[in-house]
Amino acid sequence: MNAALPPSTPAGLASVDSVTALLEGVGYIASRPIATALYLAHHLRKPVLIEGPAGVGKTELAVSAARALQFELLRLQCYEGLDDSKALYEWKYGKQLLYTQILKEKIGLLVDDADTLSSAFGKLAGFQDLFFSREFLEPRPLLQAMEQPGGSVLLIDEIDKSEESFEALLLEVLADYQVTIPEIGTIRAEVPPLVILTSNNTRELGDALKRRCLHLHIGFPDSALEQRVLRARVPGIQDQLLAQLVAFVQVLRADNIRKPPSIAESVDWARTLMLLHASVLDEQTVRDTLGVLLKRETDVREVEGRIAKMTQAALAAG
């Protein structure tokens, strides 16, 4: 059984390896599961739901994919109270109102030659669809993504922040890649967008949505992968420093802290150390720059006493 390939497969999505290469081209080092997810998402035409701690590159994956494929990126940030008028489409209510005001004056001219009420209605009936046409439609990200002729990446960020009713709304859009507007009809995407949903797991998502998505969990990377990521993100960093700082971050993550540093923090830290012209890691530097890695006061206090030991361990491992 061979799944029918979507008619337009960009060269970068032809195989798992080419996805890896494609993303590497724009500085995103993808692990095998990540590349597989993107590959399957395109070929199975399914959205990818990405879960994982903050700062491991969930959002960045969508941004990088759009850049690498030269697709339009449409981003929908979710929050409590998000509804279809902000996600799908909205009628330009103010404009409609304005036109009504203008028409009010013209309406006399229009029905002037009608002698009866029913013939006046007949004349007006021709105009009734005017206010609910594309002219007055304000497309929001979901609809915009459907309408991109050259393909698009639709990023639905932090879906866990929205309400369950919004998930239900997404089901139609994500299953058939179409949006139904009662006044106009169904708008179907000619090129299905590559849909990426991210979640920080503040609430459990509904089963119906999960079943329709490919589920990708991005965790903290191992040290080899993290070194590659840092090398791509912080060009010019010295090998020795790189190995040491990655080793330190790995030690820190294994420790009992509430908010372990993620890749975003390691990148920031690497940039900080570069700015300080540090060529090797030492205890004082770590102490001075710990705030870049740990964002909670309690975490800083927790590890403060053991920095010397951790630095030693990192130096030995790096």
Place this chain on the structure above:
Amino acid sequence: MDSILAGFVRALRAAGAEASTAETIDAARALALVGYADRASLKAALGMVLAKSEDEKQIHDEVFDLYFDRPQPVAMDQAPARLRTGDVAVDALLDLAQPGADGQGGDALAAALARAAASAGVDEIRFATQTGYYARQTLEALGIAPLEARLAERRTDAEAQAEVQALEAARDQLRRQARAVVQQRYAIFGKPATEAFMTEVVVTRALGRMAPAEMERMKAAVARMARKLAARHARRQRVELRGQLDLRRTMRANAGHDGVPVTLAFKHRRRDKPRIVAVCDVSGSVASHVRFLLLFLYALHDAVGDLRSFAFSNRLQDVAEPLEKLPFDDAMALILKEVGNGSTDYGQAWVDLHDRHWDAIDRRTTVIVLGDGRSNGADPRLDLFAELAGRAKRVVWLCPEAEGRWGTGDSAMLRYRPYCTSMSHCATAADLERTLDEALEAYH
């Protein structure tokens, strides 16, 4: 769809990861794209399509490794000289038993055993004690009979000892391999089913009669039930009543536009966040119930943001702090030590609650009382309990005693009953789950 994938999905379901038919179809499509050749990609792809939560992913990865690993061929004790017996069936078995003899490193043996195991129905295995039986069935399906017959026939022949040795070695090798295959199948299909069955038993077992060995299993089961509850009652606070215009707010918002409604305001109503106050009698007869109620409540942390818990036997104490700070078992031990001694006095507990923690109870609060209502003849202070019931949204009483015994002896259950929203017999973890579900339902 190929049988390998079908078997894998069955194994996943047996292990408790629910893969739907639609997902199985997706898996087949993903498989067609990725293929069997690259194991890492295959694992990633199947994991993405079939497992939709972190728990399921963990199960998936374990089952994947079990399912797609074949048991390592065990090296034979001594490599016997290549032997030809002239009997085609026996020779074929001898070739199979010698890894490397066919130049394929045991692939042929593994494939033959897998076929034999499938026709012997090894996937039906449920208990570890069935291993021997199914290993034998597998060997018979493999067609070991001629080899054994020849062995029995030659054993008495003094001149054929070399052949007998070789035949014995081959037979033992096949036995070992068959056993290994059956054990692997048991790990995939049998063990999870047994585990699930045991958990089901434990959940409906009376909490008061829990053997220590079952505690751990029970804790895991409670955590899982709590997760399910939390998912069902996850925060949903604002309900938009779509289409209902809030006239007052719309008019005020558009006063600047001379009353022309340029911006619209819609009605919505707010839901109360669940607030739960648990009041637990921790005297001996109820202690194990309290333990699981609190375990439940604390596992429900996501759904119940606001939770106070009090324990008493005669004096009432706030026990939230040890429960939040200490590991659960230590916390319970501490609570039982500090509060558990002394004769039960419900009246005194209400007095303490009234004097010190009355502000914890308001019209949004559900009060869950867990106790047998046996107050040693002391004044039950119905007046205070009535006031408490009047203040709270709901009062739910869980009693470990069966309904028939309420009101007998020093039990004041029947006197408290009129003030409670509900009062029920609570004997098992399943009862606890149902009660909490109902309590949280009231906030929807």
